[in-house]
Amino acid sequence: MSLPILYHTDGCHLCDQAMALLTQCRVDYQLIDIVFDQRLVDLFGIRIPVLENQQGQYLDWPFDSLKIKQFLSPNFLSPNKSE
Numbered sequence: 001m002s003l004p005i006l007y008h009t010d011g012c013h014l015c016d017q018a019m020a021l022l023t024q025c026r027v028d029y030q031l032i033d034i035v036f037d038q039r040l041v042d043l044f045g046i047r048i049p050v051l052e053n054q055q056g057q058y059l060d061w062p063f064d065s066l067k068i069k070q071f072l073s074p075n076f077l078s079p080n081k082s083e
Helices: 013-024 038-044 065-071
Strands: 005-008 030-033 050-052 058-060
Touching: 005 013, 013 065, 058 065
Parallel strands: 005 030
Antiparallel strands: 005 050, 050 058
């Protein structure tokens, strides 16, 4: 099973907020900086942060803990750490 992906870039304060929220929700995720791939810059440039689930669906910012939990399968939440 693959982890959800958070597309971000350094210096993006909204991306920092999204990372903090995912950590608060105890979600394990992969972090991809879009700056190293022009295709990702073209796709997500003004949309970041963007969360991708294992089905390849995107959740654009803004999102909150409830939206994250609805968007991701329960398998992404770390065991014994639910709220």
